Amino acid sequence: MDGTHIYEQGLDKNTANHQALSPLSFLKRTASIYPNKCAVIHGDLRRSYSQFYERCLKLASALNARAIGKGDTVAVIAPNVPEMLELHYGVPMLGAVINTINIRLDAAAIAFILDHGEAKVLMVDREFSQLAHEAVQLAKANPIIIDIDDPEFDGPGELIGEMDYEAFIKDGDPAFQWSLPADEWDAIALNYTSGTTGNPKGVVYHHRGAYLLAMGNIITAQMDKSSNYLWTVPMFHCNGWIFTWSMSVVGGTHVCLRKVTAPNIYATINEHKVTHMGGAPTVMGFLINAEPADKKPLPNTVHFFAAAAPPPAATIQALEEEGFNVIHVYGLTETYGPAVVNAWHDEWDELPPAERAQVKARQGVSYPVLEELSVIDPETMEPVPQDGETIGEVMFRGNVVMRGYLKNPTATQEAFEGGWFHSGDLGVWHDDQYVQLKDRSKDIIISGGENISSIEVEDTLYKHPAVLEAAVVAAPDEKWGETPCAFLTLKKGAPALTKEDVIAYCRENLAHFKCPTKVVFTDLPKTSTGKVQKFKLRTMAKDV
């Protein structure tokens, strides 16, 4: 700042012309404009925007009465129930930080997270009370425990908390006064990465990033107040890819879903005229491979945000044949979920379906709110040539990149080395600047000095009509160092395949050095977000 030119004289910030960017503003606005519009659907329950907002205020008030305030962590273990949505607003209204915990973790991992995040409050859905109880026993942290007793859950589970969520917010003030954060850089959410090895890392989001990605989603998904968003993406995954906050930008409707199954999804799409939803390739697989009796024709176009793991072209094509419009996005927990999108070109509509799906399987370009996306040689920090061949590391720069890892300066510094966020994902850049992932750094297979993209081999396997799911990892090989080992799940009722069939099929469709030499027929181990746990497969591959 030179301070000498005319624009630097007496044109300072004040409350009239500068306010912190925060997604909380969106809910306040929408509740004021559309108080009677349906905000939340869950089973038989319907809540309007004014009711939703009022419950968030009561929650904030109740937490405030328990001395929760700026910089305090409020943890939650729950599926996609309405209370989760309320926590996304009521907690940050106090300057506190919401920490949604993956419901599929074990007690030890949850205990680690409660301790590391220094949780002051833990909200627990009754289905997970036993798990939470064990975690709290293991943890040093001593959070206030509040039960979420969802009427839609009719399974077993004891209440373990001081009281139930409804009782907790009952006396909260529906006119509770809250304010935007003093600084938009203040933390809003804490999300632990699944961490296939070692302890999970706590990714910190700020209000500014959540605000911007919330808008970026709306522009990318072309949502408006008539949009109905079905909650198939877990809200504990990057705050539901930020759609927890996005819907408030336009006043769309949240359609909660406790259990993500194909019959549930098809029925809910029809009942509530769902327009948007999202999920990992696993969820795409549910929809494609559902029993014919469970499938229902779509009542309107349903836009499906595909992410969490690279969707194979064959899966994209099959889902579009079911009538869905796939919007392929890509990102990481560290980028607030989606920060890259396969921005569509109208002329691609003319391509034959398989080719069209191939083009859509590329991860794409930066989101409207991401400043820079690049594929970089991490040694030289120079971008790799845009030739569709040279592999580099995908790197990000922008306001939808995390603040860093909580209490982990070493990992933070490593992640931001050279002024870029290092994703750990390997990819290429095509000549049209669209990025395509080839592998996680640790998943690439190096055979005889050649790089083999496990994604490329999997993509080929997915095109085989008998294959339901495929994963390829490196197996140790005396001659070549590593060799591809394929793990396959076959479709129900598909003709039996032998190892030789699979290898012969691959040789017809891939360069020979890329073809698996080992083949295993099995169910694939997966994380809660539908990502295949390749570290488990690598262990298995050693013994094949």
Place this chain on the structure above:
Amino acid sequence: MDGTHIYEQGLDKNTANHQALSPLSFLKRTASIYPNKCAVIHGDLRRSYSQFYERCLKLASALNARAIGKGDTVAVIAPNVPEMLELHYGVPMLGAVINTINIRLDAAAIAFILDHGEAKVLMVDREFSQLAHEAVQLAKANPIIIDIDDPEFDGPGELIGEMDYEAFIKDGDPAFQWSLPADEWDAIALNYTSGTTGNPKGVVYHHRGAYLLAMGNIITAQMDKSSNYLWTVPMFHCNGWIFTWSMSVVGGTHVCLRKVTAPNIYATINEHKVTHMGGAPTVMGFLINAEPADKKPLPNTVHFFAAAAPPPAATIQALEEEGFNVIHVYGLTETYGPAVVNAWHDEWDELPPAERAQVKARQGVSYPVLEELSVIDPETMEPVPQDGETIGEVMFRGNVVMRGYLKNPTATQEAFEGGWFHSGDLGVWHDDQYVQLKDRSKDIIISGGENISSIEVEDTLYKHPAVLEAAVVAAPDEKWGETPCAFLTLKKGAPALTKEDVIAYCRENLAHFKCPTKVVFTDLPKTSTGKVQKFKLRTMAKDV
């Protein structure tokens, strides 16, 4: 900042996770994703996004070679030609500030602006070269003058500059390296208010506000890459209500229009399948009252952003009967143009047309990117009751409020008194929180101690089938202090009306004390943005 909690430790800003918000990012992104998509149409000219971006880079490079840099003002006097769009990107790429000057000002006012803004460069469309020449003669500033010689202009006018725009950018570097501003608070544009009395004030915009309002427009107008925006709003008015930058968010097409006439508009809508446009009620009047031969059926829904002056309900209704969808927005130069929108409720579609238009004539609620809108008693600084009756001053708070008035600390301080931007517009708040303007503070008529909203009287007059345009101002009155004086333009071919007819009509439709006692049939004097110049009418009213 207490600095003590865990989220304040080692989670700092760096280039990977913090970048200045600037609308320049949008163009860079779109040129990279959709290089071949049509960005600009002007007469026979078509430019793709890569061509458009390249020309902006060459412009920035050429200006840089003339030592233009951070905090320097680049002024321009031109209608809606492609060069205007390029200046909106090329100038801020250098950290310089674009100052679009109203083409309908006189030489003395332009000289004042050139001096006050300390213009280093002046770009002039040939149509306005004589005017610019006179202004420069009067001014102390000695800007580099560059001619814009638009092939679509075939009227008279000498070239007065050092060289022509094309020659100026010819040797610019198409790969010119630019960077985002170091601080998103840096100035991007300087816009002088029309200032009905006294010298105009220079409103300063920053990159952050331009970025946010650009996104707010896209969400409000529901634009996407298939949108075609017709340039009927002058780009010199709030940078074309920020649509100069909005279109780059989604990659839509700018359709330039040198001359805003009804035949031109209808023809262009049809030729280029225009989806969005905007304008003052005057432009709405052009479209409604065009000769039948000049009207053409619309090829698709055309969304019309109505603003600049409160559109009478009758005008909204008539334009919607022509097939347009009116989106009523409101704002001031100080709020980057539109910052308030009549957010529509689906149930209002069921209202009878006249009532529907009445509801749409209310200014509405805050834009998605405006934090607070209120109607406040300026004495107490308390919000007025939401009763649709009590008049207060409309006030704003948020990131799309100007930095302040250039070199005018007194006016800046007054505008921001009490931590709100004081619009000077008087209005009421309805019980659904929608704001409705009643008057500019200085336009309100006080008769026998009662406030009369000139807008309300005008609204009634517009409903008379013979009235083309109406304006009501205060005339001095011995008995009442002030009395309403109506100025009317009648429609061509309409039956003659007498003063008595008008007064009788008003008495049927308004409280008696609100009815005009004086009526003048005449053409209305207007500003370049279509606002009626009431100060001129007030002078005329004294002599009626």
